[in-house]
Amino acid sequence: NAGVTQTPKFRVLKTGQSMTLLCAQDMNHEYMYWYRQDPGMGLRLIHYSVGEGTTAKGEVPDGYNVSRLKKQNFLLGLESAAPSQTSVYFCASRLNSYTEAFFGQGTRLTVV
Amino acid sequence: AQSVTQLDSQVPVFEEAPVELRCNYSSSVSVYLFWYVQYPNQGLQLLLKYLSGSTLVKGINGFEAEFNKSQTSFHLRKPSVHISDTAEYFCAVSDQTGANNLFFGTGTRLTVIP
Numbered sequence: 001n002a003g004v005t006q007t008p009k010f011r012v013l014k015t016g017q018s019m020t021l022l023c024a025q026d027m028n029h030e031y032m033y034w035y036r037q038d039p040g041m042g043l044r045l046i047h048y049s050v051g052e053g054t055t056a057k058g059e060v061p062d063g064y065n066v067s068r069l070k071k072q073n074f075l076l077g078l079e080s081a082a083p084s085q086t087s088v089y090f091c092a093s094r095l096n097s098y099t100e101a102f103f104g105q106g107t108r109l110t111v112v
Numbered sequence: 113a114q115s116v117t118q119l120d121s122q123v124p125v126f127e128e129a130p131v132e133l134r135c136n137y138s139s140s141v142s143v144y145l146f147w148y149v150q151y152p153n154q155g156l157q158l159l160l161k162y163l164s165g166s167t168l169v170k171g172i173n174g175f176e177a178e179f180n181k182s183q184t185s186f187h188l189r190k191p192s193v194h195i196s197d198t199a200e201y202f203c204a205v206s207d208q209t210g211a212n213n214l215f216f217g218t219g220t221r222l223t224v225i226p
Contacts, residue, residue, distance in 0.1 A: 004155075031212050040121065042202060042218035043156075050212070058213070090155060097212040098144050098163045103155035 002026055006091050006104035013081040013111045021076040021107050023091030031094050032074040033058075033101070034066060036087040043090065049074055081111045114139045114205045118217035125193055126225050133188040133220045135203030144206040145186040146214070147177055151199045159201070162186060173197070198224045 004025045013019055023032065030051045035043040045058030047066040055066045063085060065077045074093075078085060088108050094101040119134040137143065144163050148156040160171025167179040177188045186203060203217040 033214065035216075040218060042118075043216040045213060045215070048213060092156075092214070094212065094214070097206045098161075100146065100158040100161060101156075101214050103157070105155045106153075 004091055004093055004102050004104040006089075006107050008107060009105065010108050011110070013078075013109065015081060015083060015111060017081050018077070018079050019081065019109075020078075021089055021091075021109075023074045023076070023093075023104060025072055025074075025091075025093040025102070027093060027095075027102065028071070029093035029095050029102075030071075031096070032068065033092045033094075034064070034074065034076045035090045035092065036060065036085075037090060037106075038087050046076065046089075081109075083111045085109065086111045114143060114207050114213075114215050116203050116205050116215055116217035118203055118220050120220050121218065122221045122223065124223045124225055127195055128192050130191050131189065131193050131197075131222065133201050133203075133222065135186045135188065135217060137184050137186065137203070137205045139184075139205060139207070141207065145177075145179060146204040146206065147171065147175070147186070147188050148202045148204060148216075149173075149199050150202065150219075156202065159188070193222070193224050195224050195226060197222060 007022045033048045034046040049068040052071040067075045091104045092101040117136045125131045146161045147159040162179045170176045
């Protein structure tokens with residue numbers, strides 16, 4: 001099993017460009033999450049999904065959109081990238097609230 | 113809403129010495145508690161979790177944590193650290209609503225000194 005796979009691993013964007021980060025999990029998990037990690041701030045929840053076709057806002061959703069058209073995939077979109085979105089992005093999935101979350105290896109995004 | 117406070121952003125400790133990484137949480141409902149470790153340039157992996165029952169939880173790599181409901185704490189301990197324990201450690205709390213969200217603290221960087 002691959003677990004949680006994120007693509008791409010690295011990306012450099014110019015301000016105003018758009019991109020989509022892909023997260024795929026092969027564990028049949030219902031819940032999927034997108035976090036961003038910034039120095040000294042831990043992981044902050046951007047958006048999450050409780051099942052196929054559902055999405056909801058987390059703590060820091062502004063500037064991002066998500067879609068969950070298939071149960072195994074959770075896409076994070078940046079419509080118009082800003083330097084403040086320079087961060088490391090992590091996708092995670094879990095079965096329910098008392099099981100562990102499995103994380104991808106992260107995507108390092110730099111917006112110049 | 114839930115929140116997690118990790119009181120120490122950095123903890124240096126000599127090899128083979130004991131260590132405690134502190135975590136406090138706030139919640140108006142019952143929660144589940146987790147500790148994750150992140151090695152450089154990697155994702156997070158689970159060290160241990162508390163769901164219910166015994167308040168002392170044992171995890172991988174010799175780590176353990178104690179749940180204290182009255183003090184709303186979930187401190188992580190190891191009696192003797194190794195160089196390989198150098199990493200960032202995150203405490204997390206999971207709510208029991210339908211969203212099953214997982215909220216993280218700001219992390220503690222453990223540096224083991226030879």
